[in-house]
Amino acid sequence: MIGEVLSAELSQFGIRTLIVEPAAFRTAVLAYLHLDRPRPIADYDSLADAIRKRLEDYSRAPPGDPVKAMRLLVDVVRGEGKARGKAWPLYLPMGAAAEEAIREKAGKLAGVLDEWGEIIRDLDFDEE
Secondary structure: OHHHHHHHHHHOOOOOOOEEEEOOEOOOHHHHOOOOOOOOOHHHHHHHHHHHHHHHHHHOOOOEOHHHHHHHHHHHHHOOHHHOOOOOOOEEEEOHHHHHHHHHHHHHHHHHHHHHHHHHHOOOOOOO
16 A cells, blocks of 8 residues: 555656565575564464464475566566566566465455445445
């Protein structure tokens, strides 16, 4: 939402905004997470342990190649290479997992609109 507002505000000055939505890439960033720090709320221990385990397992070999990702990002910003001839995207999902997550969320939102559409549209003042 913030990126969308920023884009609307800055576009009048010819400044483009790009919201990059990356999946996991094979970098050292996960090594800097402090997963061992004490947790002050004991009820969260099992959740924290599950998250820690998932991150540790995933950090061993995420599928994303960071070099390919940065090449794509440069292509998009410059309008060259793989991005040549394509419209400027406000959103740039990077990686198959990012695409999958966005499609899943879009499907959930479409389901809400389908089920609730008639009700959520009926919130204007009644004409007299």
